[in-house]
Amino acid sequence: MAWRGERGATSLTAPGYVETAASLGGGSIGIAPFDLHGESCLPPDGSVVEALPGLTATVRHYGPVTFTAAPMTVSRRPVGTTDPFLDVTNDFVFAATAGDANSVDVSKSASGAGFVAAFDYRIEPTANLRSAGVAGEPAVASYVYTITALIGCGVADLNGDGVVDGVDLAFLLNAWGPCAGCPEDLNGDGTVDGLDLAFLLNMFGPCAPCAAIMEDGSGGPAAQSSSVPWILQELGFESVARYVRWLNALTDNELAAHIRTVIKLIQSR
Numbered sequence: 001m002a003w004r005g006e007r008g009a010t011s012l013t014a015p016g017y018v019e020t021a022a023s024l025g026g027g028s029i030g031i032a033p034f035d036l037h038g039e040s041c042l043p044p045d046g047s048v049v050e051a052l053p054g055l056t057a058t059v060r061h062y063g064p065v066t067f068t069a070a071p072m073t074v075s076r077r078p079v080g081t082t083d084p085f086l087d088v089t090n091d092f093v094f095a096a097t098a099g100d101a102n103s104v105d106v107s108k109s110a111s112g113a114g115f116v117a118a119f120d121y122r123i124e125p126t127a128n129l130r131s132a133g134v135a136g137e138p139a140v141a142s143y144v145y146t147i148t149a150l151i152g153c154g155v156a157d158l159n160g161d162g163v164v165d166g167v168d169l170a171f172l173l174n175a176w177g178p179c180a181g182c183p184e185d186l187n188g189d190g191t192v193d194g195l196d197l198a199f200l201l202n203m204f205g206p207c208a209p210c211a212a213i214m215e216d217g218s219g220g221p222a223a224q225s226s227s228v229p230w231i232l233q234e235l236g237f238e239s240v241a242r243y244v245r246w247l248n249a250l251t252d253n254e255l256a257a258h259i260r261t262v263i264k265l266i267q268s269r
C-alpha cells in the first residue's frame with residue numbers, strides 16, 4: 001500500500017489552508033500565513049482620518065494572530081513630502097483586540113504621542129506576529145498598512161463657531177510665522193505657514209458633518225477621505241496632499257499672491 005503514503009505526502013491540508021469566517025469577505029477560505037485584511041481594518045487601509053486624541057487603529061488579518069513581543073513597527077513622515085519614514089514604534093502600544101482574534105489594536109503609549117496630525121503612518125508586522133491555529137504558527141505575511149492623520153474640524157475652527165471659514169483664515173493669517181503653542185499653528189510644529197493653511201482649507205465648511213462622521217466608527221474615515229472641500233476643488237486640487245506639495249514649492253511672494261487668490265475665492269461665494 002505504498003501509494004497511500006505517496007498520496008499523504010502531497011496532502012493539501014494544514015498548513016496550506018485554513019477556514020475563516022465568510023463574514024471576513026474575500027471568500028471563506030484564508031491562505032496561511034495570514035495577510036492583512038485591509039478593508040476590515042478600522043480605519044480601513046489607506047484612509048485619511050482625523051487625528052483625534054487617543055485614536056486607535058485596529059489592524060485586521062484574514063485569520064487569528066498571536067504575539068508575545070512587539071508585533072508591529074510604526075513609522076511616519078510629514079504629509080505631502082517624500083521624506084523617509086522615521087520609526088515611531090515607541091509612541092504606541094499593541095494589544096489583542098477584545099472579541100476579535102484576527103486583530104491587533106495599535107494605540108498611543110503612555111508617554112508617546114500616538115497618531116499626530118499631518119503625518120502619513122505605515123504599520124508593518126514583525127516576525128513576532130504569528131498565524132495562530134496553523135501548524136508551526138508561521139509569521140503573518142509581509143504587508144504595509146497605511147493611514148494619513150489630518151487636522152480635524154475642531155482644531156481648524158479657530159473661533160469655535162462650528163464652521164471653518166474666512167474668519168478662521170483671518171485668525172490664521174494674523175498669526176503667520178513662528179508661533180509656538182498658538183492655536184493657529186494647527187499641526188503644532190511651532191510655525192504658522194502654508195501647511196497650516198492647507199489643513200485649514202481641507203476642513204473648509206461646517207464642522208458638524210465631520211464630527212458626525214467621526215463619531216460613527218464604521219466607514220466614517222473612508223467617507224471623509226473621498227470628499228474634498230469646494231475651495232480645494234476650485235483651486236484645482238483633488239487632495240490636500242497634492243495641495244501641500246504644491247504649496248511647499250512656492251516662494252514667499254508666490255505664497256502671498258496665492259493667499260490673496262484664496263481670500264478672493266472665499267469673498268466671491
Ligand SMILES: [Ca+2]
Binds near residue numbers: 159160161163168
Ligand atoms: Ca470658525
Ligand SMILES: [Ca+2]
Binds near residue numbers: 192
Ligand atoms: Ca504649523
